[in-house]
Amino acid sequence: MKLGIVGATGEVGRKMLKVLEEYKIEPDELHLFASERSEGKEMLFNGQKLKVKKLTKEALKEKYDYFLFSAGASVSREFAPIAAKNGATVIDNSSAFRMVSNIPLVVPEINSHLLRNYRGIIANPNCSTIQMVLSLYKLHERYGIKEIIVSTYQSASGAGYKGISELIEQTRGSREKRIFPKQILYNVIPLIGNIEENGFTQEEMKMVNETRKILGDPTITVFPTTVRVPVIYGHSESIFVRFKREYENLTQVREVVASGENVKVVDEIVTPLDVEDSDITFVCRLRAFDKSSILFWNVADNIRVGAATNAIRILIKHMKLNGVI
Ligand SMILES: NC(=O)c1ccc[n+]([C@@H]2O[C@H](COP(=O)([O-])OP(=O)(O)OC[C@H]3O[C@@H](n4cnc5c(N)ncnc54)[C@H](OP(=O)(O)O)[C@@H]3O)[C@@H](O)[C@H]2O)c1
Structure with missing residues (x-):
């Protein structure tokens, strides 16, 4: 499974890395993105150093299975549809798509059934x-x-x-x-x-x-x-x-x-x-x-239940319901 995290250096992004480790999700490939400010910064995942890349439209054209977006609504509005169009399932923490009628707004304990056979953008609710x-x-x-x-x-x-x-x-x-x-x-x-x-x-x-x-x-x-x-x-x-x-x-x-x-x-x-x-x-x-x-x-x-953990729970449920794991 190839996973990208956008906003990896933020409060929610860093916690996502920690929750992925704790829940023993080990992507075959993990790529971290943030703004220009953080380009080249090193972050640890399961003891391995990963370099943060600057988010560009070009980078999103690669084939990814999943993206976790956590870099604010304007970044999501601009970049998440590109990632989704190129085949990734995008779990978005921002407010950008939450009230769009055909986009599921998911708290897995409550409405994970919406994830079955679904591809595209999935919205994570407000904390x-x-x-x-x-x-x-x-x-x-x-x-x-x-x-x-x-x-x-x-x-x-x-x-x-x-x-x-x-x-x-x-x-x-x-x-x-x-x-x-x-x-x-x-x-x-x-x-x-x-x-x-x-x-x-x-x-x-x-x-x-x-x-x-x-x-x-x-x-x-x-x-x-x-x-x-x-x-x-x-x-x-x-x-x-x-x-x-x-x-x-x-x-x-x-x-x-x-x-x-x-x-x-x-x-x-x-x-x-x-x-x-x-x-x-x-x-x-x-x-x-x-x-x-x-x-x-x-x-x-709020960073775990209200954001990172909810997003990782969506990821795990989506993988299970769609035969990825
Ligand atoms: N904090 C919460 O309790 C909470 C709860 C639910 C949802 N959320 C949502 O989650 C998102 C992130 O929140 P946060 O608390 O983690 O914010 P944060 O600590 O301010 O982190 C923001 C992240 O976005 C990145 N970023 C900013 N501008 C960017 C750009 N133009 N291109 C690429 N990356 C960019 C930042 O990278 P740099 O390090 O390079 O600046 C950083 O990684 C927001 O949409 C927020 O509404 C937050």
């Missing part, structure tokens, strides 16, 4: 959406979700390696703002992405639209507020859900949530520091006042 739908999909099957009210507490790494640098530099006295619209150190910022005409931000609208697409239900109402917090890795979410059908009791709800693949419901308090480098979405503080709604806290590693 906040992935960890939320993972804790909700079994509840939706059982009780039917009517409404979701969610507030996120998103880490600096959600804005890539430059977001992390800005937070770290501010701990050393800098007050420069290149990535975040306000000082992030000692602060919280209720704005991720630009504000759209309806008053919601781009990040919030991703949660609305992607949740409906993944759960296959355009009637679900989602009210999100997305907030940046001075945490390096790990997104947290406070999630309120109202159902169409009543549940018996919270023990039953807990069992339903926990029946989701790669989801754990725990009694203790879970924080971003507790979940760093984990591939599990954690749910805690499950509580309610009645039998038709619940409130809970959800935490996951």
